[in-house]
Amino acid sequence: MAMADQWFSASQVAEGVHLVRERFYHSGNQANIWVVQGTEQDVVVDTGLGIQNLRGFLEDQELIGNKPTLAVATHVHFDHSGGLYQFPEVAIHKNEVEALEKGDNFETVTFLSDSEIVPPPTRKWKASNYRVRASKVTRTLEEGDVIDLGDRRLQVLHVPGHSRGSIVLHDQVNRQLFSGDTAYMGSLIDWLPYSCVSDYVQSCRRLQALAPDIHTVFPGHFETFSGQRLESMLTDYINSAGVLHRATAGVMGALSSIVLRGRNTNNIPAKCCFYGCCCHCCL
Numbered sequence: 001m002a003m004a005d006q007w008f009s010a011s012q013v014a015e016g017v018h019l020v021r022e023r024f025y026h027s028g029n030q031a032n033i034w035v036v037q038g039t040e041q042d043v044v045v046d047t048g049l050g051i052q053n054l055r056g057f058l059e060d061q062e063l064i065g066n067k068p069t070l071a072v073a074t075h076v077h078f079d080h081s082g083g084l085y086q087f088p089e090v091a092i093h094k095n096e097v098e099a100l101e102k103g104d105n106f107e108t109v110t111f112l113s114d115s116e117i118v119p120p121p122t123r124k125w126k127a128s129n130y131r132v133r134a135s136k137v138t139r140t141l142e143e144g145d146v147i148d149l150g151d152r153r154l155q156v157l158h159v160p161g162h163s164r165g166s167i168v169l170h171d172q173v174n175r176q177l178f179s180g181d182t183a184y185m186g187s188l189i190d191w192l193p194y195s196c197v198s199d200y201v202q203s204c205r206r207l208q209a210l211a212p213d214i215h216t217v218f219p220g221h222f223e224t225f226s227g228q229r230l231e232s233m234l235t236d237y238i239n240s241a242g243v244l245h246r247a248t249a250g251v252m253g254a255l256s257s258i259v260l261r262g263r264n265t266n267n268i269p270a271k272c273c274f275y276g277c278c279c280h281c282c283l
């Protein structure tokens with residue numbers, strides 16, 4: 001049986017920045033959880049699945065707890081938003097507030113299998129019963145907002161494309177970027193419900209302008225990387241996003257919508273188009 005103190009691992013990766021991971025979630029969807037410590041406030045960037053007690057673990061490790069903590073989701077997908085319900089202060093971009101507060105498991109793209117959670121948290125635990133719990137949002141984020149930690153400030157940039165409420169957090173002074181699923185060292189995903197290739201390309205262009213000023217990127221998945229790597233990654237994506245890519249993303253979006261609707265039947269949105277794509281390009 002995996003207890004919370006075994007479920008999570010934690011390591012310091014920079015001054016005041018810690019990486020937490022869910023050790024028994026064996027999947028490319030295993031998200032990075034970042035703890036950013038400030039003098040006035042700590043911020044937890046993304047919260048994992050929410051299967052175990054993340055907040056308790058972080059308090060036990062004394063990574064948070066002696067000052068206010070704000071849990072921020074880079075976007076609403078289940079691998080990032082699942083643990084938000086454990087925190088009294090929760091922030092997410094305005095486009096995804098409703099999905100989070102309703103516990104909309106279609107928009108959170110909840111998709112988990114038993115083989116990914118080994119060992120399971122309890123003997124009776126079943127992946128098919130897993131859902132992202134609804135969370136009350138205490139702070140709605142918009143483009144240009146600043147999250148003030150005291151000795152450190154995180155600027156919010158709205159970068160739709162992967163999802164409609166995706167954000168990145170930019171620490172200008174420390175030249176750090178928390179990039180969520182918008183940029184990581186792996187295949188970028190632009191074919192989920194509420195993904196949009198055109199928006200993704202625009203967001204990449206914005207981040208390209210920022211990249212020369214970035215020293216370290218703390219992504220939503222996999223390892224950290226440099227601003228230089230970010231720049232080439234964004235260029236690669238923009239160059240790949242031609243007509244064929246958009247058509248493929250459309251087909252994959254339709255298929256993923258069908259699968260996700262099947263799994264999360266309580267949460268079928270009324271506004272998706274015939275092809276199952278919910279992005280504004282089609283509506």
Ligand SMILES: [Zn+2]
Pocket residue numbers: 075077162163181
């Ligand atoms: Zn995502």
Ligand SMILES: [Zn+2]
Pocket residue numbers: 029031077079080181220221
């Ligand atoms: Zn993710």
